[in-house]
Amino acid sequence: MRRSSIRLALLLGTAMLILLPSGAYAMHISEGILPPGWAALWYLVAAPFLWWGIRDVKKKSAAQPKFKILVAMVGAAVFIISCMPIPVPTAGTCSHPCGTGLGAIIIGPGPTIVVASIALLLQALFLAHGGITTLGADIVSMGVGGALSGYFMFVMLRRLKLNYFVCAFASGLISDWVTYAITSTALATALHGDGDFLKMFLAIVIAFIPTQLPLGVLEGFLSAGAYRFVRARRPELLQLEEVPA
Numbered sequence: 001m002r003r004s005s006i007r008l009a010l011l012l013g014t015a016m017l018i019l020l021p022s023g024a025y026a027m028h029i030s031e032g033i034l035p036p037g038w039a040a041l042w043y044l045v046a047a048p049f050l051w052w053g054i055r056d057v058k059k060k061s062a063a064q065p066k067f068k069i070l071v072a073m074v075g076a077a078v079f080i081i082s083c084m085p086i087p088v089p090t091a092g093t094c095s096h097p098c099g100t101g102l103g104a105i106i107i108g109p110g111p112t113i114v115v116a117s118i119a120l121l122l123q124a125l126f127l128a129h130g131g132i133t134t135l136g137a138d139i140v141s142m143g144v145g146g147a148l149s150g151y152f153m154f155v156m157l158r159r160l161k162l163n164y165f166v167c168a169f170a171s172g173l174i175s176d177w178v179t180y181a182i183t184s185t186a187l188a189t190a191l192h193g194d195g196d197f198l199k200m201f202l203a204i205v206i207a208f209i210p211t212q213l214p215l216g217v218l219e220g221f222l223s224a225g226a227y228r229f230v231r232a233r234r235p236e237l238l239q240l241e242e243v244p245a
Contacts (some may be wrong), residue, residue, distance in 0.1 A: 028120065028138040029183060031131025038190040043098070043136030049113050049144045056110030067107075070237055074103045075115035081222075082119060082142065086211045095211035099143050101150025101175025102223040105168060106230060106238060109147040116143035141182035150175030150223075164231060165224045176216040180208050185221025 034042070060067045081099035103112035117139045123129035130138045150171040157167040188201035230237060 028123070028130030028142070028223040029089055029134040031124070031133055033131075033136060033187070034134050034190045036133070038186070039133045039136060041136075042140055042186065042198075044138045046117075046139040046144065049110075050117055050139065053110035053113035053117075054185055056108060057114055059223040060095065060108070060111070064118075066107065071107055071111050071115060074107050074112070075118060077226075078112070078115050078120065079119040081219075083129070085129075095180075095208060095215055096214055097219040097222065098146050098176055098179050099219075100142055100179070101219070102145030102152075102168070104147040104151035104175070105154045105171050105223070105227060109151040112147040112151075113139070113143040116147065137183075137186045138177075141186060142179045145177040146179040149178040150233065164226055168227035169220040169224040171220075173216045173220035176219045177212065180212050181205070184208065 057068075057071060061071075078099040081097050081102075084096050086095045098116075100112050100116050103115060107115075117135075120130055120135060120138045120142065122140075124131050124135060153174045154167045154171040157170055158164075184201055184204040187204050188197055192200040227238075
């Protein structure tokens with residue numbers, strides 16, 4: 001079972017790398033956009049979260065060997081979901097759903113940071129989405145920001161006794177918007193130069209609004225539907241069932 005699942009995940013990943021065309025617009029933060037100092041700083045910010053995520057995967061896998069298969073499946077989902085670009089010409093980049101909120105409420109935020117990092121690396125290497133120098137910033141925005149915000153939103157709303165569909169919807173929505181808020185912050189911080197940081201930040205955020213606002217809502221419904229499906233079919237796979245109802 002384990003070997004066949006791993007083979008299937010590898011085949012799906014290979015097929016996506018071969019069949020998905022790279023768009024005319026760059027996704028994530030493009031290679032060369034961030035000055036070297038800022039690029040290095042974002043790597044430093046991402047490193048402890050990535051270390052924590054790898055440690056969490058090892059810990060959960062030791063307790064439940066099948067957890068690695070679930071992580072691989074979530075990783076494939078994050079890879080595919082975040083490969084759906086919508087061009088934003090005024091920002092020179094693309095909007096896209098992320099999938100990290102959904103990942104966080106299924107396998108936890110730490111493992112989601114790991115799978116998001118792998119997805120971002122593969123996209124940078126093979127699809128020209130994002131870049132190696134900007135990988136740290138992309139990990140912080142989509143992996144760290146998306147996973148943690150989605151996870152804590154879900155937990156907070158469950159403790160307020162809201163139903164699972166609403167909680168999962170809010171998790172997907174917030175994780176998407178937080179991802180782009182952090183992306184806008186990273187770009188504005190590095191690129192405002194002698195200009196006003198706030199003006200640069202607002203200009204980038206406004207450029208994303210026409211596409212990312214509806215995409216966040218769409219990702220919310222996607223997360224809610226996927227979570228409801230998993231909970232109905234395989235509730236034992238979920239990591240957050242212990243959250244008080």
